Amino acid sequence: MSQSTVAARHAVVIGGSLAGLCAARALVDHVDRVTVVDRDRFPDGPTVRAGVPQAHHLHVLVTAGQQALDQLFPGLLDELRRAGAVEVANPTDILYLSATGWRDRFPPTHRLVGISRERLDWTVRGRLVADTRVRFLPGHEVVGLLGAADRDAVTGVELRRRGTGGTPRQGGTGDEVQRLDADLVIDASGRSSHTPRWLDRLGYGRPQEITVESGLGYASRRYVLAPRVAAGWKNIVLMPQPPTTGRGGVIYPIENDRWMVTLGGLGGDCPPTDEAGFLEFARGLRSPVLYEAIKDATPDSPIHGFRDTGNRRRRYEAMPRWPDGFAVVGDAACTFNPVYGQGMSVAAQAGVTLAAQLQTTGGRLDRAAQVKVAAGSEAAWLIATGADLRYPTTVGDQPARGGRLSRWYLDRAADVANRDPYVLKALTDVFHLVAPLSAVARPGVALRVLRGRPGPRLDTPPSATVAG
Numbered sequence: 001m002s003q004s005t006v007a008a009r010h011a012v013v014i015g016g017s018l019a020g021l022c023a024a025r026a027l028v029d030h031v032d033r034v035t036v037v038d039r040d041r042f043p044d045g046p047t048v049r050a051g052v053p054q055a056h057h058l059h060v061l062v063t064a065g066q067q068a069l070d071q072l073f074p075g076l077l078d079e080l081r082r083a084g085a086v087e088v089a090n091p092t093d094i095l096y097l098s099a100t101g102w103r104d105r106f107p108p109t110h111r112l113v114g115i116s117r118e119r120l121d122w123t124v125r126g127r128l129v130a131d132t133r134v135r136f137l138p139g140h141e142v143v144g145l146l147g148a149a150d151r152d153a154v155t156g157v158e159l160r161r162r163g164t165g166g167t168p169r170q171g172g173t174g175d176e177v178q179r180l181d182a183d184l185v186i187d188a189s190g191r192s193s194h195t196p197r198w199l200d201r202l203g204y205g206r207p208q209e210i211t212v213e214s215g216l217g218y219a220s221r222r223y224v225l226a227p228r229v230a231a232g233w234k235n236i237v238l239m240p241q242p243p244t245t246g247r248g249g250v251i252y253p254i255e256n257d258r259w260m261v262t263l264g265g266l267g268g269d270c271p272p273t274d275e276a277g278f279l280e281f282a283r284g285l286r287s288p289v290l291y292e293a294i295k296d297a298t299p300d301s302p303i304h305g306f307r308d309t310g311n312r313r314r315r316y317e318a319m320p321r322w323p324d325g326f327a328v329v330g331d332a333a334c335t336f337n338p339v340y341g342q343g344m345s346v347a348a349q350a351g352v353t354l355a356a357q358l359q360t361t362g363g364r365l366d367r368a369a370q371v372k373v374a375a376g377s378e379a380a381w382l383i384a385t386g387a388d389l390r391y392p393t394t395v396g397d398q399p400a401r402g403g404r405l406s407r408w409y410l411d412r413a414a415d416v417a418n419r420d421p422y423v424l425k426a427l428t429d430v431f432h433l434v435a436p437l438s439a440v441a442r443p444g445v446a447l448r449v450l451r452g453r454p455g456p457r458l459d460t461p462p463s464a465t466v467a468g
Contacts, residue, residue, distance in 0.1 A: 012157055014189045015037075020330070021036070022350065023350070025127075030184075033134070041138045046116070056306075057262055061112065064434050065346075083123065086115075091108070098418055099414070099415075101415075101458045102460065103424070103458070107421070109425045114253040116254045140161055140162060143158050143159060146181070154326035155183075189332050191308065191312075191332075191335050207316045212397065214337060215395070216309045217264065218263060219272070221261050225259055246393065282294060309337045313381055316328050336384040357369045386410065
């Protein structure tokens with residue numbers, strides 16, 4: 001059959017946030033055109049949009065996410081640096097107060113990228129806007145999936161136009177449900193995904209859902225710091241110490257000499273969103289170093305609160321039946337407590353996974369793709385839920401005896417890592433998603449962990465001098 005007689009292949013991505021943008025890039029080399037549908041209207045510049053309220057808060061791009069984004073969009077990290085992204089050497093540039101004391105300043109093993117979420121999304125979206133194979137369809141809401149009558153497959157979406165303010169249109173033809181046929185469909189619509197209901201409507205049933213909720217609430221604000229305040233560090237992390245305190249805080253650099261400050265609390269002890277209350281909450285953290293950094297700083301944004309921080313996993317890969325031509329990625333499939341900074345990196349990795357699977361199958365999506373996407377979320381899920389299950393406020397499935405033993409071991413490893421760069425590197429590799437959890441149980445690491453911390457607990461912040 002000649003190329004001219006082959007039907008054009010079309011893919012639809014539901015959601016234009018980072019997970020959807022990475023999915024679109026994975027698809028674009030295997031179809032003739034990709035349509036990205038989003039309820040929201042995209043801004044004309046790197047500004048926060050209504051569809052990504054989390055952009056008001058701190059975002060961290062760990063090593064695995066950086067690698068995945070640069071694989072999908074070659075040169076992206078260099079482009080972000082030219083746009084003002086700040087490099088943070090981990091652990092060298094970080095003042096880190098763990099539950100058992102301060103962490104020493106060791107030579108760097110990883111580099112973080114300090115960038116705002118809106119600047120990252122804007123830069124990635126710009127790559128796709130420049131690709132003539134990609135079309136963005138903003139202001140439209142997907143309301144259902146189309147299925148095949150003769151086989152297990154998704155064949156498109158049903159959608160409805162929304163008003164300019166992001167609300168359903170009242171009256172007129174804009175309320176009519178339209179059909180958008182597609183050979184491939186990917187749901188990247190985030191935490192509010194309706195795929196369980198849509199699949200149930202098509203006869204596939206609903207996935208099992210697992211939820212682990214720590215009761216964390218947090219609030220964030222951007223600042224311009226006073227001169228020389230940040231001498232000797234680029235990032236401060238103050239972790240909670242339950243049951244003494246469930247409060248914590250982070251200050252992190254982003255572009256344009258701005259700093260993102262996020263304060264959090266467990267069990268309903270959430271930071272206020274008024275000026276005096278926010279600062280007083282910061283003053284009440286375990287160390288005064290963060291408060292001292294912002295007490296004379298110039299606010300550069302309102303204070304934004306956030307409460308939807310539960311971990312939720314939808315086990316699509318385990319459903320008895322699964323339609324061809326369909327996949328669910330990002331927060332629509334597996335949502336992590338945002339405080340651990342894994343969501344963007346897992347979303348980018350899912351794009352790489354989809355690209356590899358499409359290459360292997362000649363442009364098809366089947367259950368195997370969903371299985372591999374789920375496997376790519378496993379480490380981040382275990383890290384986030386394992387950390388949250390340490391807190392007495394957490395509601396969710398508690399670990400069995402073996403899980404409790406693992407939690408004891410990881411707590412001990414974190415304490416040893418405060419003074420031992422070898423153990424710290426193993427932990428950091430895991431948290432940056434470039435090594436499996438088993439890396440912290442390697443014989444050389446385990447021996448050091450079981451011996452205990454090689455030195456006294458640090459009760460005051462370490463100096464800027466890097467330990468050997």
